[in-house]
Amino acid sequence: MGKYFLGVDIGSLTTKVVLLNEAGEIAARATGRSGYGGRDVARRLTAGLLDEKGLAGSDVAVTVATGYGRITYPADREMSEITCQARGIAHLFPGARTVIDIGGQDSKVIRLLPGGKVADFAMNDKCAAGTGRFLEVMAGALEVPLEEIGDLSLQAGNQCDISSFCTVFAESEVISHVSAGAPKADILAGVCNSVAARVASMSSRTGLEPEIVFTGGVARNSGVAASLAKQLGCGLKIPEDPVITAALGAALFARGLA
Amino acid sequence: MSQKRSYRPLDSTRDLKRTITRYYTLTRFHRYWGRPLGRPLAWVTSGAPVELLRAFKIHPVYPEQYGAICSTGKVTAELCQAAEALGYSQDLCTYATSSIGSLTRTDIAPMKGLPRPDLLVACNNICGTVLKWYEALARHFRVPLLVLDTPYLPGEITPQAREYVVEQFKDMTSSLEKITGRRFNEGELRRVMGLSDEVTTLWREIREYCRAKPSPLNGTDLFIHMAPIVVLRGTQQGVDYYRKLKREVGQRVREGKAALENEKIRLVWDNIAIWPKLFGFFKMFTERGACFVTDTYTGGWAMEIRDGDPLESLAATYTEVFLNRSPDFRARQLIQFIRDYSADGFVMHSNRSCKPYSLVQEVIRRKVMRETGVPGLVVEADMADPRAYAEEPIRNRVQAYLEALGA
Numbered sequence A: 001m002g003k004y005f006l007g008v009d010i011g012s013l014t015t016k017v018v019l020l021n022e023a024g025e026i027a028a029r030a031t032g033r034s035g036y037g038g039r040d041v042a043r044r045l046t047a048g049l050l051d052e053k054g055l056a057g058s059d060v061a062v063t064v065a066t067g068y069g070r071i072t073y074p075a076d077r078e079m080s081e082i083t084c085q086a087r088g089i090a091h092l093f094p095g096a097r098t099v100i101d102i103g104g105q106d107s108k109v110i111r112l113l114p115g116g117k118v119a120d121f122a123m124n125d126k127c128a129a130g131t132g133r134f135l136e137v138m139a140g141a142l143e144v145p146l147e148e149i150g151d152l153s154l155q156a157g158n159q160c161d162i163s164s165f166c167t168v169f170a171e172s173e174v175i176s177h178v179s180a181g182a183p184k185a186d187i188l189a190g191v192c193n194s195v196a197a198r199v200a201s202m203s204s205r206t207g208l209e210p211e212i213v214f215t216g217g218v219a220r221n222s223g224v225a226a227s228l229a230k231q232l233g234c235g236l237k238i239p240e241d242p243v244i245t246a247a248l249g250a251a252l253f254a255r256g257l258a
Numbered sequence B: 001m002s003q004k005r006s007y008r009p010l011d012s013t014r015d016l017k018r019t020i021t022r023y024y025t026l027t028r029f030h031r032y033w034g035r036p037l038g039r040p041l042a043w044v045t046s047g048a049p050v051e052l053l054r055a056f057k058i059h060p061v062y063p064e065q066y067g068a069i070c071s072t073g074k075v076t077a078e079l080c081q082a083a084e085a086l087g088y089s090q091d092l093c094t095y096a097t098s099s100i101g102s103l104t105r106t107d108i109a110p111m112k113g114l115p116r117p118d119l120l121v122a123c124n125n126i127c128g129t130v131l132k133w134y135e136a137l138a139r140h141f142r143v144p145l146l147v148l149d150t151p152y153l154p155g156e157i158t159p160q161a162r163e164y165v166v167e168q169f170k171d172m173t174s175s176l177e178k179i180t181g182r183r184f185n186e187g188e189l190r191r192v193m194g195l196s197d198e199v200t201t202l203w204r205e206i207r208e209y210c211r212a213k214p215s216p217l218n219g220t221d222l223f224i225h226m227a228p229i230v231v232l233r234g235t236q237q238g239v240d241y242y243r244k245l246k247r248e249v250g251q252r253v254r255e256g257k258a259a260l261e262n263e264k265i266r267l268v269w270d271n272i273a274i275w276p277k278l279f280g281f282f283k284m285f286t287e288r289g290a291c292f293v294t295d296t297y298t299g300g301w302a303m304e305i306r307d308g309d310p311l312e313s314l315a316a317t318y319t320e321v322f323l324n325r326s327p328d329f330r331a332r333q334l335i336q337f338i339r340d341y342s343a344d345g346f347v348m349h350s351n352r353s354c355k356p357y358s359l360v361q362e363v364i365r366r367k368v369m370r371e372t373g374v375p376g377l378v379v380e381a382d383m384a385d386p387r388a389y390a391e392e393p394i395r396n397r398v399q400a401y402l403e404a405l406g407a
Helices: A038-053 A081-092 A132-142 A146-153 A167-179 A184-206 A222-232 A245-257 B012-028 B050-055 B063-072 B076-085 B094-104 B129-141 B159-180 B186-211 B219-225 B227-231 B236-255 B275-286 B310-319 B327-340 B361-372 B391-404
Strands: A004-010 A014-020 A026-033 A060-066 A098-102 A107-112 A118-123 A212-215 B041-044 B059-061 B119-123 B145-148 B265-270 B290-295 B345-351 B376-381
Touching: A004 A038, A004 A081, A004 A245, A014 A038, A014 A245, A026 A038, A026 A245, A060 A081, A060 A245, A081 A098, A081 A107, A081 A118, A081 A212, A081 A245, A081 B391, A098 A184, A107 A184, A118 A184, A118 B391, A132 A146, A132 A167, A132 A184, A146 A184, A146 A222, A167 A184, A184 A222, A212 A222, B012 B059, B012 B219, B012 B227, B012 B236, B041 B050, B050 B059, B050 B159, B050 B186, B050 B310, B063 B076, B063 B094, B063 B227, B063 B275, B076 B094, B094 B129, B119 B129, B129 B145, B145 B159, B159 B310, B186 B227, B186 B236, B186 B290, B186 B310, B219 B227, B219 B275, B219 B290, B227 B236, B265 B327, B275 B290, B275 B391, B327 B345, B327 B361, B345 B361, B361 B376, B376 B391
Parallel strands: A004 A060, A098 A212, B041 B059, B041 B119, B119 B145, B265 B290, B265 B345, B345 B376
Antiparallel strands: A004 A014, A014 A026, A098 A107, A107 A118
């Protein structure tokens, strides 16, 4: 019987896997681009982790899958990423009552009960504004590497307004700022602000209760994090690796199932 | 999408099919019997005072129900596109746009479209869209349009509001006398209202059976078996059908038979059904043991028709329709449902088509959650247009919600 527990989160942009040991500590983790076959990416990442630890597939006792690819992944159980995200964050921050998660195509606000149960949540609907994809499109339009846009945006002198809530139209707005000769930093500050505004307004549906944890790939963007903290008027905690928290939650559930 | 139902079918479904087929056969062949019998055909809104029309021997037809038929028949998107090509916005109500589209796309419209009306009757107790929709129909068919304007009720109905509506009923009565060539017969109106009251009372009693644990019916049963209450209020056929249904549902309760094999979670539904995905959507709940024990939508037809002066009674009934009332009223109604039906949560369909139903849902949701402590989920879709339904995001929300409820 295996003594390890696997959480697999196949997201729209990124696939994450987290391996827990018997004590519930993270033994290994990996992330990769989901691309066309998230399931195969997840398999490859898992095989890599096991290899690295000198383990065999049979050493994994239970696997829980989450994220958009959860249904077709051969796991012992599939769970929604909202439930897994809540569990992962409650494990890292026992005092957390609100989670703001901005991923590739989803942004969500989750309100937690003590213990990590979901009390309420709100999500973006049928629109990529306010998500990682939005930032990716804007980074492309401005020819700035995605990882650099946050820091660059913080150097803005005169933030541009990106008023549109639509990714496609916002890109046109960005382009018109470019033609008007606005510095990249100013435009990026507007872009980060627009993402934060979208999520801040969503949070009014669930209510905000401290501690607030900001997670998901976009939490690594210092520009969005700063703008969000400013708009919400309170401090945000950011996990050390904000990309893997839902996969961590899935792995914790896997351990609970054993 | 699988059409397989994961719950117990009702024997009454056979009678339902027979009853509805008979109604639509009469409707389709109205041109053969309507004129000889002096019985005009009217297209009416769901909240129109049908009792008065029936008292004038008018055959009522419901474009809103037809909109649901188009949707389950998978032609809504194409019909809407036909209307959009004429310049109607994609943001309009899809019952309205599919209805307008069906005027030109008779090649794909069920029954080749509804039969040509002799008159149109619209009441704005359900929304304001019906006015413009019916005006468009009136221009297209060049037939008279009668409008009943029911003032929105921020609180209880006032004597002034009631009098305002009664006056319009009187006007409508004289218009109907002219259109039909018949004299208004108060005795006949009272008879029809008596039948209507019997039907709505039966519907109310059937719905109340679902307070039982486990519930004898699921939301899909309510949505399907509401068809006669929409089109056959004020008729003996309506009474006959709901007597049968009541017998069957009552029997289920006495025998402890449940709609779902394994009822674990009891939920309340808010808003019109998602017709294009009815079974696929509700299956996400039934497969996890979640049953919709009641809803605000089909409950709209469990109205009371009071005694007293018939026009005054109709004025009150049709003005007090829940969609014509405050968010506060609607929150109280939902809270009452949750308590009476011992529900564990509620699901709101934010219906892109139906603005009056959907725009205030977030306010209602927060109030209901605060007062009952049970969680509420919002799913975004459309009652008729499959283009507004995003399967994966919806599945994600439903799953997370049910996981939090312990399913």
